[in-house]
Amino acid sequence: MAGSTSKTVHDIFHSMEYGPTSSSSATAQAWLESHSRALGLFIDGRFLNPADRQTRTLADTKGDHVCSVVCAVEEDVSQGVSSSAGGLRSWSALSCPQRAKVLLKWASTLGQYGQCVAELSDLSQASCSPASLVRLAQYYSSWAQLRDARLPHWSPRGVVEVVVSDDCPLYSLMLKVLPALAMGNAVIVVPGLSTAPSALLLAQLFTEAGLPAGVLNILTGSAVSLWAKVAHSPTVSSVTYSGNKQDGVALCKTTAGLGVAVSVSPAVGATCPFVVFESADIDSAVDGAIEAAFKKRKEIQWVLCVQESVLDSVVARLRLRMAGLKCVALASEADRSLVEAVVQGAQQQGATLIQSCGPPAMGLQYPATVLCGVAPSSPCVTSPPPWPLLPLMSFRSNTEGVALANHSPHGHAASIWTEDLTLALEAAKSLSVGSVWVNSHSVCDPSLPTSGHKDSGTCTDGGQEGLYQFLQPSSSCPSLSRSSPASLDYDKFGSAPSPAIVPTARCVCVATKFYQQFVGGKSCKSESGGSFAVQAPDGANVLAYCPDGGRKDVRNAVEAASKVQPGWMKKGPSARAQSLYSLAKGLEAKRPELAAAIRAQTGLSLDEADQEVELSVDRLTDWAARCTQAQGGAPAVPQVGSALSLPQALGVVGVILPDNKPLLSLVTLLGAAVAMGNAVVMVPSQRYPVPALTFIQVLQASDLPAGLVNIISGARDQLTVALANHNVIKAIWYWGSPEGCQYLQHTCTGPFKTLWLHSWGPGEDEACWAPTSASLLEETWHNAIQWRSIWIPTA
Known part of the structure; x- marks a missing residue:
């Protein structure tokens, strides 16, 4: 036709771009307007918005105002905890099938309002697919139905506090809330700033689904002091956390000595290896790396590890694929300064850059950047670089590749690319991570249990194993009892000297024996050479002397x-x-x-x-x-x-x-x-x-x-x-x-x-x-x- 421009298949292939996505947020905006863009607390099945509370402001990626969120105070905490105690009684009175029906109805309601949930999570930078939440609800509703039959020796903990940091995604929050509800607990949620609007909306949908009032309460405000106030309540039996490590450490320290079980999943900010072996489909691997690192902001940071025999090929394809990428938006000027400092430091150490375009002179935009040739000890590898930077390292042998991937102190996940199934399985079993994706990345399903390895947490999420953090043995003694923290000098704890052994003239009526300890397969004395006396049952004689290790x-x-x-x-x-x-x-x-x-x-x-x-x-x-x-298995998953x-x-x-x-x-x-x-x-x-x-x-x-x-x-x-x-x-x-x-x-x-x-x-x-x-x-x-x-x- 006249005026038309013909393109060959080759031209189309090399100019392919992602199609336009819908950016409408009308439904979410309407929901926010219905709350006057001032979101309060959710207690006892209804929204509360006290007028005399401090607020936090949430902005979108463009800096536009989304809403304000109330910061709960001690009075709100007391009200929420009291409501949870009443809700627990109502929830416990229901049978397992009745609780399962509530979760299934919530999944149906979520499908009806999925567009609003998706738009609101995108606006608040806590993106989450409604389909993934529906899958969560369906999976845990089945466990709610089967709890008594499949877990006969276990009972719910009671009132569970679920805490997430400001940068935690919505999916991680609901991966804690839904199993806790399914096992019969009441839940107090303290969401981060980005997850608060979506969490409040989902709580409203729970009420529509028939969840008894008080079973799910939401107290907004992200200060660690708020998390500790909730945990200090004698009604709360356990605390579970998802988010960044800094807040997780603070939570553990502030709750120490309360007698509550604390589990943490500090996945946000973790460094995850993206390993490309020479037997990989290079085109697929490069496309996967670009998508994982640059296409969408993730809570984790990737490090690209490439085998030397295919390094040049990977670098060439990276240059080709990244040529059309646009600059990405940063959160603040501080992030821009940090990105530039990391790039400058890597270049001074000999790294070369692959960028989609030159960085703009000013503003909150920065191009997607690969830092080629960095060393494992480089700060951009040891400390997770800010988005959108991707460090690239090389390795020679398969064994070296696994060792390089295990170099990170985090053990959250890894992605390995190879067409050799034997190599894939051997590498997957050798990596010290909770999830391994073969020729894929960022795939998840609640049917698979995943534990935090190394510095990525102390609990297991997903599958039957992920339920035990919300359960306690029915017939055994409790592990911890509620108490007030002792005034403890942590630097001096355990430093008291052992009592000195002084010979006495007292008649010893029983034979005194000297024992040794067992280290490295050998009986030995303590390194100090000291011993301590063990008294006989009558308390009058020394039964034995044992090493004072x-x-x-x-x-x-x-x-x-x-x-x-x-x-x-x-x-x-x-x-x-x-x-x-x-x-x-x-x-x-x-x-x-x-x-x-x-x-x-x-x-x-x-x-x-x-x-x-x-x-x-x-x-x-x-x-x-x-x-x-305990042999594990192959759970049925909806993905191909x-x-x-x-x-x-x-x-x-x-x-x-x-x-x-x-x-x-x-x-x-x-x-x-x-x-x-x-x-x-x-x-x-x-x-x-x-x-x-x-x-x-x-x-x-x-x-x-x-x-x-x-x-x-x-x-x-x-x-x-x-x-x-x-x-x-x-x-x-x-x-x-x-x-x-x-x-x-x-x-x-x-x-x-x-x-x-x-x-x-x-x-x-x-x-x-x-x-x-x-x-x-x-x-x-x-x-x-x-x-x-x-x-x-x-x-």
């Missing part, structure tokens, strides 16, 4: 454990089971000596002591049988392709044992940790250490690798401090004082450690070690593993 002993034990743990983890479940069966057989052979040690230490009758040894043998056999039970969920060992676990049942408690916790591939550093009861130190004879005769199990005796608080401050320790299981629990909650944040805390007094936990306590065994099993999801698309 300290920080150097913990260091040696952790070093030995970290060397042997990777090899032990790689052994198949059957091999680990056989080792535990052998350990149980060795324990049976030493039954008389161990029974005598328990009797001499605790004063129990010989029959009672012998029964504890018998239960310990049975417990080891149970753990051996369970070795092959396949997905795997795999249980993984935590690494090196520190265990501080209780006073009661000194042998049975040791065997129970040791068996669970070792069965799943962990190594352990165990601290026996300071009051009753003799049975644990006698058990060393069984370990010496076993076929467990040297260093897998280490036993260090000494002052509980001193060894707790040493374990808490060792970066290699991944988790701490603690039975001790409330002050010890408070110290661990306050201290174990850099990096985050998974904590399983018990502040029980004498005699309170004895029944929980009984053979009928199935809930304790199940809880122990879940605390011994973390989960990884692997996505493998087929199209």
Whole structure:
């Protein structure tokens, strides 16, 4: 036709751009206008907007005013907590099918108002697809229906506080709220500034769906002091957090000593590797990298790792694909200055730039930029660079590529690109991350459990495993009891010197024995050479002298454990089971000596002591049988392709044992940790250490690798401090004082450690070690593993 311009397929291919997207926000604007653009609180099923409260202003990407949000004060917190207590009673009175129907109706209502939800989340820079929220609701409604049948030994925690930071996406918020509701809890949400409007809208839709008043309350205001005020209420039983690490650390410190369980998912700002192997489809990999890093603002930062044999090809395609990209909007002038400083610093270190265009002289616009040739130690790699920067590093071998990807302190996710399925699976299992996407990125589904690895959190979200943060064992003793934080000097905790051993002229009526501890597969004295006296049950005589271990002993034990743990983890479940069966057989052979040690230490009758040894043998056999039970699976996901969920060992676990049942408690916790591939550093009861130190004879005769199990005796608080401050320790299981629990909650944040805390007094936990306590065994099993999801698309 006249005037038409013909284009070849080649021309069209090289000029392809993303099509125009609808930017209308009329529906969301109308909803905001209905609230006069002044959003209040949501308490007891209705909106409240007190007139005398401070407000925070929310702006869109262009700087235009979206709305104002009320900042809740203590009076609002009290009202919200009281409403949640009433809502919990109403919610608990419903049956599981009735709660499931409410969640399904909410999903239907969300579909009806999906456009408003999508527009409002885009306006507030907390973009979230309504379809993903509907999928969440449908998935967790099924768990609400099946809770009593599938989780018979568990009950809801009660009132749960869900906290997110200002930069957290809406999906992460609802990934906490919906499972908490599905398990029968009432929820108090403290959203960030960007998620507050969408959270209030979704709460309104919950009311329309028939959620009883008070079950879901929303208190806006992002200050850490508000989060702590809610947590201080005796009604609140647990706190779960999503967002950036800084706010997560602050939350842990302000809630330490309250006696509430705290779980954190600090994924925002995490650095995630994007690994391109030489066997990858280079065009698809480059398109995926550009989309992940530049097309849409994400809460995570990417680092591109490319194999040297295809580096030139990747760089050439990056230049070609980025030529047509527009500049992206930054949030503030401070972000612009930070971006320019990072780029200038990278260039001074020898990096070259690939940019879609030259940066404008001024304004809040900056081009998409790839920093080529940066070193792993470069600040733009170690500290997440601000959007839209993408560091690029190279590696030679496949093994080096995995090591480079594991260089990041974060363990949130990774994307690997290869057409070699064997390489993909091997790399996925070797990466220390919670999610691995093969030839894809940023895919998620609630059916897959994902745990935070390294410095990316202490809880598991998704799947059945993600439900346990909102549940507690029905029949076992509570882990923590509500209390007021003690006035604790964290720098001096555990620094009290051990009592001096002074010879006396008193007649010793019982034979005094000197014991040794167990480090690196060898019996040894403490590094200090000191000992402490253990009293006989009558309190009149010294029963034994035990090593007084300290920080150097913990260091040696952790070093030995970290060397042997990777090899032990790689052994198949059957091999680990056989080792535990052998350990149980060795324990049976030493039954008389161990029974005598328990009797001499605790004063129990010989029959009672012998029964504890018998239960310990049975417990080891149970753990051996369970070795092959936690195998993960391939959940059905709505996306095209396949997905795997795999249980993984935590690494090196520190265990501080209780006073009661000194042998049975040791065997129970040791068996669970070792069965799943962990190594352990165990601290026996300071009051009753003799049975644990006698058990060393069984370990010496076993076929467990040297260093897998280490036993260090000494002052509980001193060894707790040493374990808490060792970066290699991944988790701490603690039975001790409330002050010890408070110290661990306050201290174990850099990096985050998974904590399983018990502040029980004498005699309170004895029944929980009984053979009928199935809930304790199940809880122990879940605390011994973390989960990884692997996505493998087929199209």
